[in-house]
Amino acid sequence: MGPNKFEGMKPGWTVKVFQKIKEGEKTRTQAFEGLIIARKHGAESGGTVTVRKVSGGIGVEKTFPVFLPTISKVEVVRKSKVHRSKLYYLREKTAKEIRRKTKIDTSVDTEKAE
Numbered sequence: 001m002g003p004n005k006f007e008g009m010k011p012g013w014t015v016k017v018f019q020k021i022k023e024g025e026k027t028r029t030q031a032f033e034g035l036i037i038a039r040k041h042g043a044e045s046g047g048t049v050t051v052r053k054v055s056g057g058i059g060v061e062k063t064f065p066v067f068l069p070t071i072s073k074v075e076v077v078r079k080s081k082v083h084r085s086k087l088y089y090l091r092e093k094t095a096k097e098i099r100r101k102t103k104i105d106t107s108v109d110t111e112k113a114e
Helices: 088-092 093-103
Strands: 014-023 026-040 046-055 059-067 071-078
Touching: 014 059, 026 059, 026 088
Parallel strands: none
Antiparallel strands: 014 026, 014 071, 026 046, 046 059
16 A cells, blocks of 8 residues: 555645556556545545546546555645535535635645655
8 A cells, every 4th residue: 555645635625636547558647636525534545535626517526545556646736624524515516606615725835745
């Protein structure tokens, strides 16, 4: 089991997940930037993080195991404070309503987790 790339990240934060994708002989890195809407089972071996983004007007969610070896790094884009641990209610909200629900945390600098 490799290191936990999502250590200390909370729901409401916007992150960019870099995942290695193997296509035939070639390997490339794919970035997925979105809002963490859920963390399940913490730092145990079966723990997951669900990241959501809106692409072309359609919501896309990816669930990443926290110890997935193909994740090369996770960058924190923006930190926000929310009052819930599971943000499933944001699925029905528009982008403007989501910005209103999240409070940007300016007290902490964004950092890169590698």
